[in-house]
Amino acid sequence: MALLEVEDLTVEFYTQEGVVTAADGLSYRIESGETFGVVGESGAGKSVTALSLMRLIESPGRITSGEIRFKGQDILGMTEQEVRSIRGNEIAMVFQDAQTALNPVYSVGEQIAEAMRHHLGYDDREAKERTIQLLDTVNIPEAESRYSDYPHEFSGGMQQRAVIAMALSCDPDLLICDEPTTALDVTIEAQILAEIEELAEEFDTAVQLITHDLGVIAEVCDRVMVMYAGKPVEKAPVEELYYDPKHPYTVGLMSSIPRVGDDRDRLQTIPGTMPDLVELPTGCSFHPRCPFAEEVCTRKQPSLIDADRDGTLDADHVAACLEYTGDLTEGLDYEVVVEGSDEERVVEEDQNV
């Protein structure tokens, strides 16, 4: 049994413009101790997956179908009280905006200590001691004297560390990080990512890391799910995703990032933008932007299937493209170039001029 199993999750938002399907038939699992990445651009539905796990989807949103099992227990079937005892305790969360996660009127230390008193029943002294230790673990300098500082006295990076300390305070089995470093400078990002990795290892915590940054995913994740317009389009072990991407969207994403030391004059682009989730294109949602789209793509919706075609039932590399059901006549045409001794990887699409 995996630590977390999400099956066929569909989340809808009822807006004035119509029904937005923010997550559409999403399935994935996370094993204990592993780091699972969710990558995609804004509007892809990444955060919705995270909020669903904590049952934090609010009106006008609704989980319309699917199952979420955490250690075999059905999260969607629980009472509010049962969910609350899991939230922040067994499953903890770190958001992009650390500021909103911290209460401005309490000192940082007090907030973390309070969580421990509440969830773990520590007394004041134990809670304070453990809090100082945690602040030190996440590398807040002078943790002891910083304990009573208010959030505004912390820099952005320190606030994010404090939030991570708070998330870890109850020794969760699953840590969900939603764009934990997006608002931070690379130097601070590197520190925080290293910490998340180290802590996950030390406490054997599974991590679901949500980001739009393929660099971040490559650095910390074991397995990855790529999302586009509310749907997963590819799932793979991290190395396979980067060295052998199967979905044209993944290929497009990889080739559009500038990299230091690559001297292409022009970046490859994915033409157009993410579609409006109210009015998804027919067939494959990606077809209007896909350089390999054929007539069939406008009619038939691809589902995630074994992209290596080796026939294994529980394939670990799957992609949702009609290429893998044999529907395309021309096929996909791109190449992954591994350049030079320092293994530089550039994805090139031959058709996309």
Place this chain on the structure above:
Amino acid sequence: MSERTEESILRVEGLKKYYDTSSGFIDSLLGRGRSVKAVDDVDLELREGETLGVVGESGCGKTTLGRSILRLIKPTDGTVYYRDEELTAVSNVRLRRLKKDLQYIFQDPFASLNPRLTVGDIIGEPLDVHDLADGEERTERIGELLETVGLNASHTRRYPHEFSGGQRQRIGIARALAVDPEVIVCDEPVSALDVSVQAQILNLLEDLQDEFGLSYIFIAHDLSVVEHISDRVAVMYLGEIAEVGTTEEVFSPPHHPYTEALLSAIPEPDPLWEDEQITLPGTVPSPIDPPSGCRFHTRCPRIIQPDDYELTQAEWRSIVDLKLQTGDAESVGSLATTEEESVELSSLTRDRLDELIRSEYSLPRRVSDEQAEEVLSSAIDRLHAGEIADANERLDSAFVSPCERRPPDQYRTGDAHRIACFLYEEENDEHDSAGRADAVVED
């Protein structure tokens, strides 16, 4: 004052912008009123038709630099020349005319467009201000501009909220292009965009540059983006230029220790990438009270040790960290933390404290230099006695890096490559025996 070369279109000399915080909200935050040295004595040059990238961490003064160059905010000191004219000295009437040539694209495509104006009026506004077109001609020009940036001419009657982030950034670009400028300062034009859209905008900016012969100052915190688009790059740290040179000179391989650290911190989109990452300790210090000497010395992995010692670089860095922290610390407890009980440090034996401090600062049981070890252990004695100030004094007088004493000049290692770091002081002598570090251009 130095001669300007044929190609330089903008020239910045000794530019300073200090924000007075004596009556602002920052003041009440810090309980004091002093000036934020957001840009401190910057020399730069923008050449005709080039893209000059400006990178640095958040708060290092990039936006302030871009805005003071265009005189969108008034610099505290220094001069900016646009071609032959001193922007910092011309009359307001003249400045208004010159501003037509100098455009600015804002960091945030969501906040920078007036939500109550149609796209047509947003782009038409600069045309009106500078009396460039009206009536039929104005409408035509707006449609043309929209098409130039890849939008549809029929979009003129729509409002900003009807567009996506990438499209709004295109509108901002169209507005800047409307007056047919010479120079555009692009302040983080792609930071708020998705990667696939970011690539589209970067390509668009490059196409427009070719088509209209524009010169860009391109501000960003993302090194890969800057490396991709720039001909030359200036790296900023705490209001100063740490290094400037061609993109090649600055990045391959990196020279200044700060550039090196920034580069190594970028998460590589390659799971098999195994470069050693340089982790900078801490965050950027406050620009209100920047460190003495080289402003980067408090975090620099390559900080120079005085000739008196022969420590390993890691030992030396750690000793400086300990020194700096004893200067700030309120209690011995904040210098080291125990696993078991964090509070009772005072009851520890001398040896246990020694062990804790060395483990906290990754120092070996004895450092490799005898003389340094003596000072270090006497300082730990003082800490054990609870005398932090005394310990700090010992460390302070024995361990002083040349990097702390005075700020480095901008050493020249190539034609236009200037590095503000003492490690390049000697190379400078070879290249430029005259040693005029503040000369902007040589003929």
